[in-house]
Amino acid sequence: MDNRGNDPITPAEVAKSKDEGLFDDEKGIMGTETVAVMRADKGLAIEGEDAHAQADLEITGEDLLEVEDKLSSMSLERTFVIMQQLRKLHQHDQNFPSTVLKRIDEFLTNPEVSTHPHLYEELIREMKLEAILVTENSPYAEVRAVVENTDDVDMPSSTIRVWFIGVIFVFIGSFINQLFTIRQPAISVTSNVAQLLAYPAGRFLARVLPDVGFTMFGSRHSLNPGPFNKKEHMLITIMATVGYNTPYTDNIILSQYLPQYFNQAYAASFAYQILIGLGTNFVGYGLAGLFRRFLIYPSFCVWPSSLVTIALNRAFHSESEIPVPGPFKRMYSWTRMKVFMFAFGSMFVYFWFPGFIFPALSTFNWISWIAPDNVSLNNIVGGVNGLGLNPIPTFDFNNLTAYSWNPLVIPFFSTLNQFIGMMFGFVMIVAFYWTNVYNTSYLPINSNHVFDHTGKAYNISRAIDSHGLLDNTKYQAYSMPWMSAGNLTIYFWFFAVYSSTISYAILFHRHEISMGFQGLWRQIRRRGRDINEEDDLADDIHVKLMRSYKEVPEWWYLIVLLIAVGCGMAGIGAWETYTNPAVVLFGIALALVFIIPVGIISAVTGIQVTMNVLAEFIGGSWTPGNALAMNYFKAFGHTFAAQLGATLVSTFICTGVFNFQMNKIHGVCTAEAPFGMTCPGINTFFTAAVFWGTLGPHKLFGSNGQYRALLVGFPVGFALPIIMYLLRKKFPKVQWLRQIHPVMICVGGLSWAPYNLMYMWPSVPLAAASWLWLKKRHLAFWSKYNFVVASAWPTAIAIAAIIIFFAVQLPEVTFEWWGTDVSYLGCEGVACTRLKVAKGSYFGPEPGSYP
Numbered sequence: 001m002d003n004r005g006n007d008p009i010t011p012a013e014v015a016k017s018k019d020e021g022l023f024d025d026e027k028g029i030m031g032t033e034t035v036a037v038m039r040a041d042k043g044l045a046i047e048g049e050d051a052h053a054q055a056d057l058e059i060t061g062e063d064l065l066e067v068e069d070k071l072s073s074m075s076l077e078r079t080f081v082i083m084q085q086l087r088k089l090h091q092h093d094q095n096f097p098s099t100v101l102k103r104i105d106e107f108l109t110n111p112e113v114s115t116h117p118h119l120y121e122e123l124i125r126e127m128k129l130e131a132i133l134v135t136e137n138s139p140y141a142e143v144r145a146v147v148e149n150t151d152d153v154d155m156p157s158s159t160i161r162v163w164f165i166g167v168i169f170v171f172i173g174s175f176i177n178q179l180f181t182i183r184q185p186a187i188s189v190t191s192n193v194a195q196l197l198a199y200p201a202g203r204f205l206a207r208v209l210p211d212v213g214f215t216m217f218g219s220r221h222s223l224n225p226g227p228f229n230k231k232e233h234m235l236i237t238i239m240a241t242v243g244y245n246t247p248y249t250d251n252i253i254l255s256q257y258l259p260q261y262f263n264q265a266y267a268a269s270f271a272y273q274i275l276i277g278l279g280t281n282f283v284g285y286g287l288a289g290l291f292r293r294f295l296i297y298p299s300f301c302v303w304p305s306s307l308v309t310i311a312l313n314r315a316f317h318s319e320s321e322i323p324v325p326g327p328f329k330r331m332y333s334w335t336r337m338k339v340f341m342f343a344f345g346s347m348f349v350y351f352w353f354p355g356f357i358f359p360a361l362s363t364f365n366w367i368s369w370i371a372p373d374n375v376s377l378n379n380i381v382g383g384v385n386g387l388g389l390n391p392i393p394t395f396d397f398n399n400l401t402a403y404s405w406n407p408l409v410i411p412f413f414s415t416l417n418q419f420i421g422m423m424f425g426f427v428m429i430v431a432f433y434w435t436n437v438y439n440t441s442y443l444p445i446n447s448n449h450v451f452d453h454t455g456k457a458y459n460i461s462r463a464i465d466s467h468g469l470l471d472n473t474k475y476q477a478y479s480m481p482w483m484s485a486g487n488l489t490i491y492f493w494f495f496a497v498y499s500s501t502i503s504y505a506i507l508f509h510r511h512e513i514s515m516g517f518q519g520l521w522r523q524i525r526r527r528g529r530d531i532n533e534e535d536d537l538a539d540d541i542h543v544k545l546m547r548s549y550k551e552v553p554e555w556w557y558l559i560v561l562l563i564a565v566g567c568g569m570a571g572i573g574a575w576e577t578y579t580n581p582a583v584v585l586f587g588i589a590l591a592l593v594f595i596i597p598v599g600i601i602s603a604v605t606g607i608q609v610t611m612n613v614l615a616e617f618i619g620g621s622w623t624p625g626n627a628l629a630m631n632y633f634k635a636f637g638h639t640f641a642a643q644l645g646a647t648l649v650s651t652f653i654c655t656g657v658f659n660f661q662m663n664k665i666h667g668v669c670t671a672e673a674p675f676g677m678t679c680p681g682i683n684t685f686f687t688a689a690v691f692w693g694t695l696g697p698h699k700l701f702g703s704n705g706q707y708r709a710l711l712v713g714f715p716v717g718f719a720l721p722i723i724m725y726l727l728r729k730k731f732p733k734v735q736w737l738r739q740i741h742p743v744m745i746c747v748g749g750l751s752w753a754p755y756n757l758m759y760m761w762p763s764v765p766l767a768a769a770s771w772l773w774l775k776k777r778h779l780a781f782w783s784k785y786n787f788v789v790a791s792a793w794p795t796a797i798a799i800a801a802i803i804i805f806f807a808v809q810l811p812e813v814t815f816e817w818w819g820t821d822v823s824y825l826g827c828e829g830v831a832c833t834r835l836k837v838a839k840g841s842y843f844g845p846e847p848g849s850y851p
Contacts, residue, residue, distance in 0.1 A: 057097075057099075057100055057103070057126060057129060057130055057133070058097045058099060058100065058141055058779065059129075059133065059141065059144075059779075060141070060144075060145075060324075060779050060780040060783055061780060062322060062780065063133060063137070063141075063144055064129070066137075067129055067132040067133050067136070067137075068129070070132050070136075071125065071128050071129065071132070074128040074131055074132055076114065076117060076124065076128075078131070079124070079127050079128050079131045080108070080114070082131040082134065082135060083104050083107055083108055083127055083130070083131065084108060086104060086130070086131075086134060086139065087101065087104050087105070087108065088511060089298075089511070089512070090139065092508040092509070092738075093604065094411065094413045094414075094604070094605075094738065094739055094741060095140055095142075095411055095413075095604060096139060096140070097141075098735050098738060100130060100139075103123065103126055103127070103130075104127070104130075106123065107123055107124075107127045136149060137149045141775070141779060141783060142304070142307055142783070142786075142787075143307065144783070145307075145311075145782075145783030145784065145786075145787070146307050146310045146311040146314055146783075146787055147307070147310050148314070155229050155230075155231050156225045156226070156229065156231070156232065157229075157231035157232055157234075157235050158235060159221070159222075159225055159232055160213070160221060160222070160223055161202060161205045161206070161209065161223065161224070161228075161232070162202075162232045162235050162236055164205075165198055165201050165202060165205070165236050166198075166235065166236045166239035166240070167239075167649055169194040169197070169198065169236065169239070169240050169243075170194075170239055170240060170243030170244070170649045170650055170653075171649060171653055172189075173189045173191075173193065173194055173240055173243060173244045174243050174244055174246070174649070174650040174653040174654050174657075175653050175654075175656075175657055176189045176802060177189055177244050177245075177246050177654075178246050178250065178653070178654040178657035178658055178661075179657055179660075179661070180801070180805075181246045181250065181681065182250075182254075182661065182668065182669065182677050182678070182679040182680075182681065182682060183675065183676045183677055183678075189244060189798045189799075189802065190244065190794050190795060190798055191237050191238075191240040191241040191244055191309060192237075192308065192309065192312055192791045192794060192795040192798075193240075193795050193798050193799060194236060194237060194239075194240035194244075195233070195236070195237040195240070195309065195312050195313065195791075196312070196344075196795055198233055198236040198237065198240075199228070199233060199316045202228035202232060202233060202236070203228050205224070205228070206224060206226070206227055206228040209223040209224040210223060210224060211223065211224045211225075212224075213225075229317070230313055230314075230316070230317035233313055233316060233317065234309075234310075234313050237309055237313065241309070242650070243649060243650040244650070245650070246650075246654050247277045247280060247281050247650070247651055247654050247655070248280045248281075249273060249276050249277045249280055249281075249655070250654065250658045250682075251681065251682055251685040252267075252276065252685075253267050253273055253276075253658060253662075254658060254661070254662060254669065254679070254682050255682055255685055255686045255689055257662050258662060258668070258669055260457075260669065260670060261460070261669075261682075261686050261689075262460065262464075262689075263461060266575050266576060268659070268662070269575065270655065270659070272571055272574070272575050273655045273659075274651065274652070274655060275567045275568070275570050275571030275574075276567075276568065276571040276572070277651045277654070277655055278564065278567040278568075278648075278651055279564050279565070279566075279567035279568025279569075279570075279571060279584065280564075280568065281564075281650075281651050282560055282561075282563065282564035282567070283561060283564040283565065283568070283584075283588060283591075285557060285560045285561070285564070286557045286558060286559075286560045286561020286562070286564065287557075287561065287588075287591055287592070287595055288557075289552065289554065289556070289557025289560070290554060290557050290558065290561075291595050291596060291599065294512075294513065294596050294599065294600070295595075295596070295599040295600065295603055298512055298515070301600070301603035301604070303602075303603050304409050304410055304411060304605075305405075305406070305409055305410075307409065307787050308406070308409050308787050308790050308791040309791070310787075311336070311787030311788050311790070311791060312340065312787075312788065312791040312792075314336065315335070315336030315337045315339075315340050315788050316337065318335070318336055318337075324778075324780035324781050324783075324784050325778065325780060325781060326778045326780075326781030327774075327777075327778060327781070332781060332784075332785075334785075336784065336785070336788045339785050339788050339789065339792075340788050340789075340791070340792045341792075343788070343789045343792035343793060343796070344792040344793075344795060344796045345796070346796075347397070347792065347793045347796035347797060347800075348796040348797075348799065348800050351396075351397075351398070351796065351797050351800040351801070352800060352804070354394075354395060354396035354398075355396075355398070355797075355800060355801060355804055356804050356808060356809075356815065357815070357819070358819040358820075359819065359820050359823060360818075360819045360820070360822050360823045361394070361395040361396060361819075362394055362395070362396035362398070362399060362823075363383045363384055363393075363394065363758070363823040363828075364383070364390070364392060364393055364394050364395055364823075365381065365382055365383035365384065365386075365388075365390065365393070365758075365823055365828055366390070366392070367381040367390055368381055368382050368383070368386070368823075368825075368826070368827070368828050369822060369825070371826075372825040372826025372827060372828060373826040373827060373832075374826075374827070375827060375832040375833070375834055376834070378826065378827035378828060378832060379433070379445045379827070379832070379834070380430075382827060382828050383756065383758040383823070383828070384823065384824065384828040384829075385444060385445070385446065385447075385827060385828055385830075385831035385832070386445065386446065386756065386827075386828070387426060387429060387430075387445065387446055387486075387752075387756050387757060388756030388757035388758035388759070388761070389426070389757055390757070390758060390761075393757065393758035393761060393762065394758055394759075394762055397793050397794075397797065398794075398797045398801075399758060399759050399762070400759065400762055400763050400766070401794055401797075405763070406790055406794065407763035407764075407766045407767035407770070408766070408767070408770050408786055408787070408789060408790035408793075409787065409790050410605070410767070411605065411771060412767045412768060412770075412771035412772055413605075413739040413741060413744075414605040414741065414744050415763050415764060415767040416739070416764060416767070416768075417739075417740065417741045417744035417745050417747075417748060418744050418745070418747055418748030418751065418760065419748060419760055419761065419763070419764050420745055420748060421493070421744065421745035421746055421747060421748025421749040421750075421751070422748040422749065422751050422752070422757065422760050423748075424745070424748075424749050425489045425490070425493060425748070425749040425750070425751070425752055426757065428485075428489045428492070428749075429445065429446065429485045429486050429489050429752065430485075432485035432488055432489065433445050433485040433834065434834070436834075436835065437485075437488075438482070438483070438488060438706060438707065439482060439843045439844055440482075440483075440484060440485040440488065441833065441834040441835040442455050442482075442833055442834075442835050442836070442837055442843050443455055443482060443483075443484045443485075443833060444484055444831035444832075444833060445484060445485050445486060445831075445833075445834075446484060446485070446486035446752060446753050446754065446756055447484040447486065447487065447753060447754065447831065448484075448486070448487055448680065448683050448684045448753040448754045449484075449683055450481045450482070450483065450686070450690050451481070451482045451483070451484075452478065452479035452480075452481070452482070452842075453479040453480060453482065453842035453843055453844045454479070454837050454841075454842050455833065455837045455843075458479070458481050458482075458690060459478075460686075460690055460694060462474060462477075462478040462479075463475040463478050463694065464694060469694075470694050470695065470696075475695075475850065476847060476848045476849075476850055477847055477848070478847070479842070479844075479847065480706065480844055480845065480850050481690055481695060481700075482844065483707075484753060486752040486753035486754075486756075487752075487753045488707065488710065489749065489750075489752055489753075490749070490750040490751075490752050490753055491707070491710055491713070492710045492712075492713040492749070493713060493717075493746050493747075493749030493750035494713070494750050495710065495711060495713030495714045495717060496713040496714070496716050496717025496720070496746045496749065497717060497743060497746035497747055497749075497750060498594075498714070498717065499713075499714045499715070499716075499717035499718035500717035500718060500720050500721055500742050500743050500746050501594070501597050501598060501601060501743055502597060502718070503717075503718045503719075503720075503721040503722055504597070504601070504721035504742055504743050505596070505597030505600060505601070507721050507722065507725045508721070508725070509597070509600050512600065513596060513597075513600070561588075565584055565585070565588065568581075568584040569581035569582075569584050572584065601743050605741065605743075605744055661677070665677055669682050669683070674809075675805065675809050675810070680754050683754075684753075684754075699850075699851055702851070704851035705851060706851075717742075717746055720742035720745065720746070721742045721743070723742075724737070724740055724742050748760070770782070770786055774786065
């Protein structure tokens with residue numbers, strides 16, 4: 001055993017360390033553990049076996065010291081068992097280091113290792129270290145960086161002050177998020193904002209409240225149970241996380257009520273809105289609870305976005321901060337909280353420039369400024385109405401996260417695959433547009449609106465009756481609906497993503513799915529495990545820690561599911577929706593089919609495959625001519641949520657806010673709407689409602705449908721994972737093939753209309769800098785600070801945006817100059833089309849001849 005980490009530090013080394021800034025004199029970091037870690041990470045004493053172990057296993061010096069003294073307790077036989085499981089679980093896992101898999105393969109496939117272990121001491125030592133690491137912590141460096149592998153079961157969590165603070169924050173956050181959800185780009189208050197503010201609030205209540213309370217069910221509940229702790233803090237954050245999700249019903253209600261959409265007055269009924277809201281929000285609880293052993297328990301279910309929340313919580317409650325080596329060959333003793341506050345403060349100040357003072361920094365479409373009226377140029381490079389092909393398209397971090405992901409959080413392979421898919425989509429859009437396929441040259445190149453045959457917005461009232469159902473006579477006299485090249489492209493990739501999700505899950509995750517069913521069967525039969533539980537890697541170490549607590553039984557989740565179904569069916573049946581309430585049951589049936597494959601992919605990549613379009617396709621086929629029925633089917637077919645209390649509060653608050661939006665914001669969801677309240681999401685929702693609901697898939701994609709060729713996306717998507725699987729089998733040593741994720745490529749292809757490359761491309765170099773350069777070269781530094789910065793920047797943007805909106809924009813404080821106007825000149829102000837429709841003319845088939 002190498003004991004160099006425990007060697008004493010000489011006075012000369014201490015002096016040298018201080019000169020190099022390795023110690024923080026203010027905090028007096030001079031402990032033995034700190035010194036040992038410093039020596040290991042700095043390289044002052046680490047060499048030989050330890051250096052190889054860190055390089056091969058991608059572990060930090062802190063990880064190494066944690067497991068090194070347990071090597072003697074790990075036998076070679078037990079190591080073989082663990083490594084066999086590890087390889088089986090992670091052979092297709094892009095998050096698991098390929099270097100570790102190579103060492104595992106070498107260990108398991110070489111019979112000499114067991115017959116002549118003295119010849120492979122270094123390899124055996126590394127495998128024992130890895131075995132201890134994965135059984136007592138996590139196989140992923142990013143998880144080990146932020147999630148602790150110990151727990152204090154006596155620490156209080158669900159306290160009175162938690163519910164008091166949590167409900168208040170849910171009230172405020174859900175109000176703000178619903179208000180901004182219709183803005184482009186959207187600005188949202190993340191749970192990190194509540195997490196940031198909950199800490200001083202909790203500390204304040206812990207200081208001022210008296211220790212008085214009551215006893216219920218054998219437990220004492222006090223106003224002040226002691227110091228505000230990390231479990232209380234996290235529970236408030238969990239409430240905010242689910243409470244800040246705006247209800248899917250805002251799409252349904254706004255598209256029903258507003259005159260530019262379906263103009264259905266009964267949608268203003270508060271009772272109707274609440275029933276539909278509770279139904280769609282709570283149906284996910286039952287599904288999530290019933291399928292948790294597939295999506296939560298396994299160790300490969302990382303759920304990357306959750307790491308940001310945990311990192312910030314740890315920053316507030318870390319009791320010790322060990323110096324780590326980083327860039328410029330220095331040791332960094334900054335606390336996580338210091339880094340958070342610095343990153344937060346700098347981004348808060350900076351966002352005022354792209355967010356208000358100099359908006360051109362946000363939409364930095366500088367190539368368009370050269371010739372703002374050049375149609376072809378702006379269609380390609382425009383950041384507002386074009387495809388956004390621009391090497392430097394933005395200086396606004398909010399644009400990178402406005403679509404769906406934070407590049408510092410989502411693994412690099414996920415970001416890169418989406419970018420590749422988006423470039424495939426770019427080529428398709430250009431091909432559609434410049435060949436005028438489906439008359440796309442008469443329309444804006446990348447719009448998510450529906451158009452009629454004159455190139456104007458589709459007026460659905462001219463094609464439906466008083467009940468909101470399709471009137472074929474009126475439809476034949478009016479126009480077929482037409483989509484832009486960007487919208488056509490995303491529908492192709494939507495078809496591809498669903499079929500690829502199925503084939504990918506079967507080929508690459510069949511073992512994990514099988515383990516989930518085996519675990520369910522074992523629980524039903526109450527049978528023990530086949531191997532020692534401590535060596536069973538099917539469940540994450542943190543799941544094992546949670547077994548100290550009583551688990552919520554499955555039948556509770558089933559009751560919640562049934563209540564949600566009842567609310568949804570009551571809302572649909574009690575008003576003149578002209579929809580069979582059974583649509584709720586069919587929507588849930590769709591979710592049951594896809595919840596496992598979609599959930600697994602989301603848990604690994606950090607990106608959720610939404611079920612919208614598939615639900616539209618099936619729902620529209622089942623209820624042709626009835627857009628509202630299709631909307632209900634979609635709402636109940638893809639909803640996921642989490643905690644009951646916060647969602648209940650959020651549902652009522654958000655319902656009140658979108659009533660304010662519908663009735664008090666003049667021109668809401670139109671191009672003339674103030675504060676950017678143009679409703680990109682609602683427009684997409686309405687587009688889908690018209691296409692899939694009112695007209696139905698048979699008119700658009702049937703044997704005579706104008707867009708039937710796009711259905712080739714289904715076989716293309718299904719084939720992509722098969723091709724990738726065969727390539728990996730054929731070329732097992734080609735490492736870059738392991739990083740190709742067919743489903744994420746499809747997700748990238750559908751990332752258009754109204755978004756474009758401006759929202760995606762900048763994420764690639766930023767993600768590469770974090771996940772490839774910083775993580776590979778300075779793992780300990782990256783582990784300590786990456787997710788802290790990832791939480792600080794969006795939090796600062798959200799708070800700055802709120803202040804800007806209420807303090808400046810709402811009072812209509814004007815601030816105009818070249819930097820506020822230049823991004824919206826010419827074709828970037830009003831979308832230009834390659835071909836023009838002559839006055840009094842139209843394109844496409846003659847009225848009366850539509851399929």
